[in-house]
Amino acid sequence: xxxxxxxVNTLLKILTSANNKxxxxxAGNGLxxxxxxxxxGLALGGAPLLAATTxxxxxxxxxxxxxxxxxFSHYGQPSPxxxxxxxxxxxxxVWRNNGVSWTPxxxxxxxxxxxxxxxxxxxxxxxxxxxDAHQLLVHGLVRQPLFVSMDNLLRYPLRSQICFVECGxxxxxxxxxxxxxxxxxxxxxxxxxxEWTGVPLSVILTEAGIxxxxxxxxxxxxxxxxxxxxxxxxxAMDDAMLALYQNGERLRPENGYPLRLILPGWEGxxxxxxxxxxxxxxxxxxxxxxxxxxxxxxxxxxxxxxxFTMEAKSLITSPSGGMVLQQGPGLYQVTGxxxxxxGRITQVEVSADGGExxxxxxxxxxxxxxxxxxxxxxxxxxxxPAILQSRATDETGYVQPEREQLxxxxxxxxxxxxxxxxxxxxxxxxxxxxxxxxQQEQSGADLGIDAGWD
Amino acid sequence: xxPNKSSxxxxxxxTLAGIDSGADPTAAGPNLGEPADRRAIDSHDRGIMPDxxxxxxxxxxxVQGKVSYDNLCLSCHGPGGLGDSGDQLAGAQMxxxxxxxxxxxxxxxPYAPTLFDFIRRAKPMAQPGSLTDSxxxxxxxxxxxxxxxxxxxxxxxxxxLPEVKxxxxxxxxxxxx
Numbered sequence: 001x002x003x004x005x006x007x008v009n010t011l012l013k014i015l016t017s018a019n020n021k022x023x024x025x026x027a028g029n030g031l032x033x034x035x036x037x038x039x040x041g042l043a044l045g046g047a048p049l050l051a052a053t054t055x056x057x058x059x060x061x062x063x064x065x066x067x068x069x070x071x072f073s074h075y076g077q078p079s080p081x082x083x084x085x086x087x088x089x090x091x092x093x094v095w096r097n098n099g100v101s102w103t104p105x106x107x108x109x110x111x112x113x114x115x116x117x118x119x120x121x122x123x124x125x126x127x128x129x130x131x132d133a134h135q136l137l138v139h140g141l142v143r144q145p146l147f148v149s150m151d152n153l154l155r156y157p158l159r160s161q162i163c164f165v166e167c168g169x170x171x172x173x174x175x176x177x178x179x180x181x182x183x184x185x186x187x188x189x190x191x192x193x194x195e196w197t198g199v200p201l202s203v204i205l206t207e208a209g210i211x212x213x214x215x216x217x218x219x220x221x222x223x224x225x226x227x228x229x230x231x232x233x234x235x236a237m238d239d240a241m242l243a244l245y246q247n248g249e250r251l252r253p254e255n256g257y258p259l260r261l262i263l264p265g266w267e268g269x270x271x272x273x274x275x276x277x278x279x280x281x282x283x284x285x286x287x288x289x290x291x292x293x294x295x296x297x298x299x300x301x302x303x304x305x306x307x308f309t310m311e312a313k314s315l316i317t318s319p320s321g322g323m324v325l326q327q328g329p330g331l332y333q334v335t336g337x338x339x340x341x342x343g344r345i346t347q348v349e350v351s352a353d354g355g356e357x358x359x360x361x362x363x364x365x366x367x368x369x370x371x372x373x374x375x376x377x378x379x380x381x382x383x384x385p386a387i388l389q390s391r392a393t394d395e396t397g398y399v400q401p402e403r404e405q406l407x408x409x410x411x412x413x414x415x416x417x418x419x420x421x422x423x424x425x426x427x428x429x430x431x432x433x434x435x436x437x438x439q440q441e442q443s444g445a446d447l448g449i450d451a452g453w454d
Numbered sequence: 455x456x457p458n459k460s461s462x463x464x465x466x467x468x469t470l471a472g473i474d475s476g477a478d479p480t481a482a483g484p485n486l487g488e489p490a491d492r493r494a495i496d497s498h499d500r501g502i503m504p505d506x507x508x509x510x511x512x513x514x515x516x517v518q519g520k521v522s523y524d525n526l527c528l529s530c531h532g533p534g535g536l537g538d539s540g541d542q543l544a545g546a547q548m549x550x551x552x553x554x555x556x557x558x559x560x561x562x563x564p565y566a567p568t569l570f571d572f573i574r575r576a577k578p579m580a581q582p583g584s585l586t587d588s589x590x591x592x593x594x595x596x597x598x599x600x601x602x603x604x605x606x607x608x609x610x611x612x613x614x615l616p617e618v619k620x621x622x623x624x625x626x627x628x629x630x631x
Contacts, residue, residue, distance in 0.1 A: 094530055094539035095579050124579055138487065139495045146487030147494070156483045203483040218501055224582045226575035228501060232630070277498050286504040286565050288572040295626060297557065301550040305626040413555055 026359030029352035030380035034362035037333060037378055087117055088186040097125035097224075100167065103192045105185035105337065106317050111364075111372035112162070113192035115247050120254050121167050121190065123225035127274055131258040134222065136204075136242070140279035143209025150258050154244060156199040161241065161264060163370045164339045166191035166310045168267035168294050168416040174403065175412045179434045184320035187434070188313075188422070191339070193372035196262045197245035202237045205280075210237075214280035218287075219261060222276040230284030231263065231270055235308070239264050242275070265341030265370040266308045267416070269294050296414035304414075312400050313419040314338035314348050314375070314392035325430030329383035334361070335376045340394035344368065347393040348375040354387035354423070354437065355402075361390070369395075386426040387435070403436060502571035506616030509567060513611030514592025516599035522589055523596050526578040535559075535600045544600035550625070560601025564626055566618040569594045570610075591615070 026033045078085065085107045091099035101120040103113055113119075120126075131150040139145040170190035173180035180187050205217075210233065217236045221227035231240070241262040244250060251257040256273030263270050269289055284290065284306075295305040316336040319325060325332060334352075338345045344367055349358035361375035375390070392400045401409075403420035410417075425435040502508040523535075530540030535558075537543065546556035555561075559569065574590045576582055585593070595610040603618055604610070610618075 092539060098579070124576065124582065137490055137495065137498050139490060139499065144487075145490040145495055147490045148487045152486035152488075155486055199483070204487065207483055207485055207487050220498075220501070224576075224579075226500070226582065228571075228575065279499065279501065281503075283503065285501050285571070286568055287501075288563075288568055288576075291565065291568060291626070292557070292559075292563050297550060297555060298627075299551065301555075301625065303550075303562075303626050304629050307629045307631070309631055 026377070027351060027353070028357035029384075029386055030382055031334075031350060031352045031357075031359040032331075032378040032380055034360060034377045037376065085117070087120065088189075089120075095124075098123055100169075100190055102186045103189035104183075105189045105191075105315065106183050106320050106323070107185065108317070109335075109374075111193055111337070111366075111374050112247060113194055115194070115249065115252050115255070118192040118194065118246070118252070118255055119165075119167065119190045121169075121268060122254070123223070123227060125224055126254045127223045128253060129222060129258060129274060134258055134276070136259060136275060137277040138204060138208040138280075139277065140218070140281050141211035141214035142205075142280050143211070144207075146204075146208050148204060150244075153199060153242065153259070156203060158197050158244070159200055159241070160195055160197040160245075161239075161262070162193065162195045162366075162368050163262065163264040164191055164193040164310075164372055165262070165268050165271050166339070166341075168269055168307070168310075170268075171313070171418040171420075171422075172415055174418040174420055174422075175407075175414065177412075179436050181321065181434065183322040184315060184317055184422075187321070188315050190268070191310075193339070194246045195248070196241060196243040197248075198241045198243035198259075198262065201240035201242050201261070204242060205236060205278075208280075210280050213282050216281045216284050218279040218281050218285045219270075219272040219275060220277045220279075221256075221272045222274040227272060227274075227289065228285060228287045229270055229272060229290055230281075230287065231261075232308075233280070235263055235266065236278075263308075265310060265343075267294065267310055267341075270308065294416060296410065296416050298414065299411035307417055308341075310339075310341035311417070311419050312338070312340035312342070312345065312392045312394040312398050314345075314390040314400055315422050316350070316388055316390050316424060319388070319426065319432045320424055321432055321434040323432045325381060325426065325432070328430065329381050332379050332381055333376055334379045334388060335374065336390050338363075338373045338375055338390070338392040339371065340392065340396075340398070341370055342398065343370065343395040345373040345392055346395050348373070349391045349393075350375075350377045350379075351389045351391075352379055352386050355389055355421075358391065381426070381430075383428060385428055388424045388426060388432075389421050391421055500571075500575060502567045502574075504565035504567055506567045506612060509570060509612035509615060510587045511612065512586070512588035512591055513609045513614075514588045514590075514595055515609050516592070516596040516604070516606045519589075519592035519594070519596025519599075522585075522593050527593070530579070535597060543597055550622070558601060559597055560603055560621060562622050562625070564620055564623050566594070566598065566603075566615050566620055569597060570615060 087101040089101040103117050103119045136148045167190035171188045215233050217231045243260050243262040259275045260273040261271050295303040297303045318335050338348045348361045350361050351358045361377040364374040367373050406420040423435050424432050426432050532538040535543030536545045544558050546558040546561040548554050548556045573593050591610045598604045599606050
């Protein structure tokens, strides 16, 4: 259970009585102007009102002030009080090295995912690679095949970019006939956002001298699965990165140490971890993971393949499934994340009445292309049942689809690339749960998604 | 510091390739890659193209492959490839257009050589890389046989494997976006 924002009814009353025009309802069922918190903070300081209700019970000098604290540490760890902020692992029931672990998006803030909480997708475990025994081979249709050692690669001019990486199979419980009861991050958290630092892939490819007939780059990983996949040369020469660092430190083993590909905005499986070789080729290799998997079966029986871009998606992370508006009716902040593999998020709209009316949320800076964008909007919950939704628009004008639109276009056996609007239901007790929109089926057997992660 | 001759050449190549590097001379690298010889490349390059390019010598039949399968694969993929904790590999009853499509090798995979590529690089999960090329051919043959695509005694090798026409060969739409 969670305790969300303590309602600040007083704040609202004060602001309302000030006859501030911006306080007019922005959409139905209590959604307020997105600037309210900003203005409230400026006018009233906000926090003291909260403090009055929360600090009263604490002693003047708590116990931890009466003895020396803990010593210095070589590598800091989260507070033991935050132990529930953890990935949720979902391995194959027999082969435990194959599966996924989910980022707890519903327990995080801001736009950067801590390195220890970045989602994982491993096909056969995490290799522990000695960087001195690891090289990158660039070969195939090149003028000069090259080996590049990790030490040498670190001497190239580095560049940083904040971007998300999202598994093609993220959110795929959405294809189910019955709404998943998993918490938001354990349903949508096969996506994480980091600052990646490395060498532009184009620099190394140019050094090797790519032949004009090479339209593809076949990447191989150094894990037990020897993961391989094909990448269009145009993307490789555009914004692809040979990533060495994640949020300032060298990659974590589970994120590809010592070297991985980052292809901003493209589905996770292409961002090959533990990168070992790149082969320039005229055609794709048609690997298992770009034919038998990571393709999307349509109702026609045909399947979409080479679906690279992760389309715009948004998600309210708080309040979200499993949470309780414990303090009853009052003012809450609705917040969440939006991202698009095609560029910047230009708008996130929020509805509190099941999509009848929508209000624009505030987009928190920085708003970066192909990165998480944090959105926020104040909501005055009146204590009645409510339906919360968010809807993202990106700079191409693409609008996140309704679930029924996505199902109509793709059927329900695509497994990958589920990006429909997410609906949270708030009951009169304040309990939040995942539902599908009212007009859709709510009952029947939970038939489940029709393919596993293997 | 003035750029040296090779980095100037690199910048012009990048410009020709349509890459905006002119404003940022650091976009050119220090050229620290070391030449890779053929033998080193061959030892790394294990990929098999869908037309069979890269397939090695050796060969095997379904009869031989069944022995390896029952020892190494059955515990996850079930008897006859019918699936268990691992994927269902054969025996699809439902079509791809049915309510519960079964995306087995015979029903879904577009290219037979992909099987060789995947088995050799990734299987068996407990000892990846341990199979001989002929064992991989034999396992490939057994899986194709289970999917009723080849007879039990048909040897799969570098010549015959690319000739196996997969039923779903034309089943994919290349979105490329």
